[in-house]
Amino acid sequence: MKELNEHIVCFLCAGYFIDATTITECLHTFCKSCIVKYLQTSKYCPMCNTKIHETQPLLNLKLDRVMQDIVYKLVPGLQHSEEKRIREFYQSRGLDRVTQPSGDDTVGGDPMGLPYSTFDHSRAHYFRYDEHVSLCLEKLSSSKDKSKAVLQQKYVRCSVRAQIRHLRRVLCHRLGLSLQHVQILFDNEPLPDHMTMKQLWLSRWFGKPAPLLLHYSIKDKRR
Numbered sequence: 001m002k003e004l005n006e007h008i009v010c011f012l013c014a015g016y017f018i019d020a021t022t023i024t025e026c027l028h029t030f031c032k033s034c035i036v037k038y039l040q041t042s043k044y045c046p047m048c049n050t051k052i053h054e055t056q057p058l059l060n061l062k063l064d065r066v067m068q069d070i071v072y073k074l075v076p077g078l079q080h081s082e083e084k085r086i087r088e089f090y091q092s093r094g095l096d097r098v099t100q101p102s103g104d105d106t107v108g109g110d111p112m113g114l115p116y117s118t119f120d121h122s123r124a125h126y127f128r129y130d131e132h133v134s135l136c137l138e139k140l141s142s143s144k145d146k147s148k149a150v151l152q153q154k155y156v157r158c159s160v161r162a163q164i165r166h167l168r169r170v171l172c173h174r175l176g177l178s179l180q181h182v183q184i185l186f187d188n189e190p191l192p193d194h195m196t197m198k199q200l201w202l203s204r205w206f207g208k209p210a211p212l213l214l215h216y217s218i219k220d221k222r223r
């Protein structure tokens, strides 16, 4: 269970990502509250020690809505329980919910360097209504690959804003593998983590019928 969930679990609190927030410098993801708290005393990523920012690390955090949506899709019931928790929190204090202005995903955008007060969970599935792409993920077999892991469901629909790194997470989760073992390729060319589905489609598949064909390869687990 633990290994299966490592792609959608926060290193700092060991729970599923809540308000998934990604460091733009190294692309490691945490809960917003966990990483904001951690960065009160450090300027380095807790996972890889990359320096996040010279003076204001919060500036290089981004709410990662695609990642949060992935977590909600992979963990049935989580969104519901989180919404309930938030509702109860506000009710218990007699407060109105303050929601973040849409379109700005910067966590540290406040001039005081304070994070926005909350993430609007009611819109977490916003991406459902976003433009989507249909993908077909075929396994690239090589003689070196001893792994038996194959996707049961090779057709995937995802937001055009999803990046290769998001796709790798879903893939690793479904295959029960660690991130470093799975690579995504187009036409034998490994794709960079930061590439979005939109960029991919426009640059490699424009004018062609869906689904866009991608390959994945599994690197040897023994190192």
Ligand SMILES: [Zn+2]
Binding pocket: 010, 011, 012, 013, 014, 015, 017, 018, 030, 031, 034
């Ligand atoms: Zn956390």
Ligand SMILES: [Zn+2]
Binding pocket: 023, 026, 027, 028, 045, 046, 047, 048, 049, 050
């Ligand atoms: Zn990192």
